[in-house]
Amino acid sequence: DGGITQSPKYLFRKEGQNVTLSCEQNLNHDAMYWYRQDPGQGLRLIYYSQIVNDFQKGDIAEGYSVSREKKESFPLTVTSAQKNPTAFYLCASTWGQGAADTQYFGPGTRLTVL
Amino acid sequence: AQTVTQSQPEMSVQEAETVTLSCTYDTSESDYYLFWYKQPPSRQMILVIRQEAYKQQNATENRFSVNFQKAAKSFSLKISDSQLGDAAMYFCAYWDSNYQLIWGAGTKLIIKP
Numbered sequence: 001d002g003g004i005t006q007s008p009k010y011l012f013r014k015e016g017q018n019v020t021l022s023c024e025q026n027l028n029h030d031a032m033y034w035y036r037q038d039p040g041q042g043l044r045l046i047y048y049s050q051i052v053n054d055f056q057k058g059d060i061a062e063g064y065s066v067s068r069e070k071k072e073s074f075p076l077t078v079t080s081a082q083k084n085p086t087a088f089y090l091c092a093s094t095w096g097q098g099a100a101d102t103q104y105f106g107p108g109t110r111l112t113v114l
Numbered sequence: 115a116q117t118v119t120q121s122q123p124e125m126s127v128q129e130a131e132t133v134t135l136s137c138t139y140d141t142s143e144s145d146y147y148l149f150w151y152k153q154p155p156s157r158q159m160i161l162v163i164r165q166e167a168y169k170q171q172n173a174t175e176n177r178f179s180v181n182f183q184k185a186a187k188s189f190s191l192k193i194s195d196s197q198l199g200d201a202a203m204y205f206c207a208y209w210d211s212n213y214q215l216i217w218g219a220g221t222k223l224i225i226k227p
Contacts, residue, residue, distance in 0.1 A: 031213075041220075042207075042218050043207075043215070044217075045215070048213065048214070050213065056213075058214065059214075088157065090159060092159075103161070107158050
């Protein structure tokens with residue numbers, strides 16, 4: 001079955017640690033996205049990548065970093081510079097290089113800072 | 115900057131009845147796309163319906179339909195014959211020409227059996 005996988009489902013981080021969230025897709029989609037979701041709010045874009053080896057900052061990129069070395073993979077690192085990282089993180093992908101295509105989402109990762 | 119507003123934080127409907135969720139947006143563009151996504155308790159985000167602004171006909175997907183009023187910048191979602199499985203958060207989203215989706219804050223839909 002084609003789809004998007006995210007791991008882990010739950011992640012706990014200590015203060016000052018960097019952590020990496022995994023996102024893999026086997027849909028052969030060109031574009032991939034990382035969103036952050038906080039209670040009572042819509043999704044906010046962290047980073048997106050339209051092609052391999054290229055990515056762009058979204059509205060809330062500070063304290064996060066990404067890489068896109070393979071078409072299938074778009075890992076997100078939450079660095080210690082992110083002051084309030086506790087949130088639900090969603091990864092998405094689209095067929096084309098524009099978000100007008102339907103975005104398909106992974107199941108999400110819940111990150112909690114201890 | 116484009117914005118998306120969902121003015122109903124929570125709605126409830128009796129099973130088998132019809133409910134309408136509201137969404138308004140602000141844009142200066144003439145060609146764009148609008149989406150409704152559903153997020154059930156599992157938190158998996160699922161596309162419900164999509165509307166292209168240049169199409170005057172309202173999109174329909176089975177029990178889900180939209181009322182797209184371009185001049186009023188309104189994009190409401192109507193759910194007919196509500197089912198228990200429709201209980202979820204519903205998000206309205208606007209496609210930004212900078213390759214971003216702009217999201218509303220969501221409406222929590224409760225289905226009463």
